[in-house]
Amino acid sequence: MSFFPGKDPEFGDAASCDVVEQLIVPRTSDIGGFEVRRALPTIKRRLVGPFIFFDRMGPARLESGNALDVKPHPHIGLSTVTYLTEGEIGHRDTLGNNTVIRPGDVNLMTAGRGIVHSERTPDDLRLRPHQLAGVQTWLALPENDEETEPAFGHTDRKQLPFISEKGVSGRVVIGDFSGLKADVKTFTDTLFVDLVLEAGAAFPFPAQHEERALYILEGELEVAGDRFGAEQLLILRPGDNATLVGGLPAGCRVMLFGGAALDKPRHIWWNFVSSSKERIEQAKEDWKQGRFGLVPGDEQEFVPLPGR
Known part of the structure; x- marks a missing residue:
């Protein structure tokens, strides 16, 4: 998961229909011509199921010579999920994984006790x-799983269940939906679905x-x-x-x-998530002291700890 320094979104008024409990309009940040909208966390809504962070990237057009370059940075206590609708991102991590994610694929990286990764535009797209x-x-x-061993999984879009009905199409990225189940491992009940509805189509x-x-991505x-x-x-x-x-x-x-609500509140600071404030302080010190390890093939740069 990239560290995009987006601001917390502003909380919106609840919609008039009863089924919608809250409406949130994300705050937008411009990062070198690349827009990022942060929808979670907010002051009044920290999580939805296990989802403690939700960023909408782009849509953006990167001109020749411009690229996404998120330098190596650490995570603990979470799983990151990357899902693209356009473009490509190259992923590298301290476990030695080197993968390019494309639209419809899903990357799920479990940080657990600690992992470092980078995300960059592949070389063949930069020009x-x-x-x-x-x-x-x-x-x-x-x-109970916050200190699990770090792991990484890439699932090709062809392996994800595809929804195809009159006026409706999409993919089940994680979890169970509409009688379909994605073969993507999570630690608790989790739902993540990409759904396209034609005008007037109901689902x-x-x-x-x-x-x-x-x-809502589009329309x-x-x-x-x-x-x-x-x-x-x-x-x-x-x-409802x-x-x-x-x-x-x-x-x-x-x-x-x-998905399922968490067992207890979580603390979030920078790229660290934990049920313990002390554990986050330890992670800060570990990153300052270089104890997280290096990313093979991307050892020369890193994102410094904020405030240093």
Whole structure:
């Protein structure tokens, strides 16, 4: 997961329809011509299920010679999820993984007791204009798994279950949805779905998961008669079934997500998540002292600890 220094989003008023519990309009940051919208965490909503962090990247056009270069940086106590809708990102980490993620694939990296990774535009894209867009999230780990061994998994889009019905298409990225199950390991009940609705097409979003939300990537979405535009986060009321309808004139693309609520609150500082403030302080010192290790093939640079 990249460290994008986006600001916390502003909290929006609840939508008028009962099924929508909260409406959040993310705060946008411009990072060298690359827009990032941070939807979670907010002051009034820290998590949805295990999702403690939700960034919308782009859409952006990177001109020839411009590139994404997120230097090696550390994580603890979480799993990062990277999902692209346009472009490519090269991932390297301290375990020796060297992978390029493309649209529809999913990278899930479990930091556990500690990992370092970098994310950069692949060399073959740097010399020509290209688009980049997607979502990056963090999943907080259950307390008993916060110090698990670090791990990394890349799942090709062809291996993810595909939703195909009249006016509706998409992928189940993580978890169970609409009778389909993705073979992507998580530590607790987790849902993550990429869904495209044509104008007027309807699809159910049942209340089978304890906490649920959706982020509108493109177009307009109708829920219980109310319409919502792109780049908004809707948090749904627990226990209430919802029907999603593609808005006119062009429908919409949304990311559905959620899962089981965490066992206890989490602390988040920079790239570190933990149920213990002391553990985060230890991680700070470990990064300052160079105890996290190096990323093979990307050893020359790193992101310094904020405030140093």
